[in-house]
Amino acid sequence: MKKWIISVTLATSVIGLAGCNSNGGGNENVVAETGAGNITKDELYSAMKEKFTPQMEQALQELVYTKVLSENFKVSKDEVDEKFKEAKDQLGPQFEMFLSQYNLDEKSFKEYLKLQLLQEKAATADVKISEDELKKYYESWKPEIEVRHILVDDEKTAKEVKQKLSEGAKFEELATEYSKDPGSAENGGSLGWVDNQGRQNFVPEFSKALDTLKKGEVSEPIKTEYGFHIIEVTDTKEKKSFDKMKKELEKELKLAEVTPEKIQKTMKEQIEKADLDIKDKDLEKAFDQVLNPPETPAVPGEGETPAPTDEEQPKDEATDQQSKEKTEE
Numbered sequence: 001m002k003k004w005i006i007s008v009t010l011a012t013s014v015i016g017l018a019g020c021n022s023n024g025g026g027n028e029n030v031v032a033e034t035g036a037g038n039i040t041k042d043e044l045y046s047a048m049k050e051k052f053t054p055q056m057e058q059a060l061q062e063l064v065y066t067k068v069l070s071e072n073f074k075v076s077k078d079e080v081d082e083k084f085k086e087a088k089d090q091l092g093p094q095f096e097m098f099l100s101q102y103n104l105d106e107k108s109f110k111e112y113l114k115l116q117l118l119q120e121k122a123a124t125a126d127v128k129i130s131e132d133e134l135k136k137y138y139e140s141w142k143p144e145i146e147v148r149h150i151l152v153d154d155e156k157t158a159k160e161v162k163q164k165l166s167e168g169a170k171f172e173e174l175a176t177e178y179s180k181d182p183g184s185a186e187n188g189g190s191l192g193w194v195d196n197q198g199r200q201n202f203v204p205e206f207s208k209a210l211d212t213l214k215k216g217e218v219s220e221p222i223k224t225e226y227g228f229h230i231i232e233v234t235d236t237k238e239k240k241s242f243d244k245m246k247k248e249l250e251k252e253l254k255l256a257e258v259t260p261e262k263i264q265k266t267m268k269e270q271i272e273k274a275d276l277d278i279k280d281k282d283l284e285k286a287f288d289q290v291l292n293p294p295e296t297p298a299v300p301g302e303g304e305t306p307a308p309t310d311e312e313q314p315k316d317e318a319t320d321q322q323s324k325e326k327t328e329e
Helices: 003-007 010-018 041-051 053-072 077-101 106-123 131-140 155-166 171-178 204-212 242-255 260-273 322-328
Strands: 030-034 037-040 145-152 190-194 222-224 227-236
Touching: 030 041, 037 041, 041 053, 053 106, 053 260, 077 106, 077 190, 106 260, 131 242, 145 155, 145 171, 155 171, 155 227, 204 222, 204 227
Parallel strands: none
Antiparallel strands: 030 037, 145 190, 145 227, 222 227
């Protein structure tokens, strides 16, 4: 759900600058005028390359990817807007802070989302999903639910919170007072809307509890590796018929096949087909790692267990272990 958040980089905000055209009026090559002389686009471009070469190379990659992929795959404005709304809903009140953190505005973020959608379509173009796979997935598919929780350290405190709720105390006030989850406590314990895939980010005990709760029902204390949770499902959505969900299910199953390795392989193939020729010698190595990726590390020896990836690590119910993400970033 949040892969796009983690993968956004400074290069996204450089796209607009690296690819900008004249704003019109005056000398089209001048970006700043002073009494001592003018600063031209060429001078600014050279300065950017000298000081921000890695960012410039990545910006060039994203510009080329968008251009090349748009030849064979189409992404509509509605698709971008839907992806944008999904991101905004996920981040909630933190959305503006997110944009600021990555030096983005809504326009540049939508440009990034368009590229991501293009990459997804390219990477899933050869993925086939059978009717049986769709029906099996539909049987296990669960509709969105709106969830909030209160996380405390021990069972005694959890029972105390549960008792106060039964006596009429407001959930959001108790979340602010008691919850140890910094990501949701300040928002009344809300985890927002959780879809079928989002459920997989929770530890098993939490996910199991969600399956048993009805709208408006509050759980008994649920023990997980993070402490004890009081969980409430505040709203639910209806599960549509198989025929109405077929396209959505197919898209989800295809996207499940999209790994960083698959994206990298697809981008390599697309660039090779495009006969890329970088004229700027200072940026000619921008696609070296794409076209000649480093060799895959050796497979662990027999009997060894490779360390889990970020996606495989158990996630905290509210913030996917924000402290870990900050360290990784």
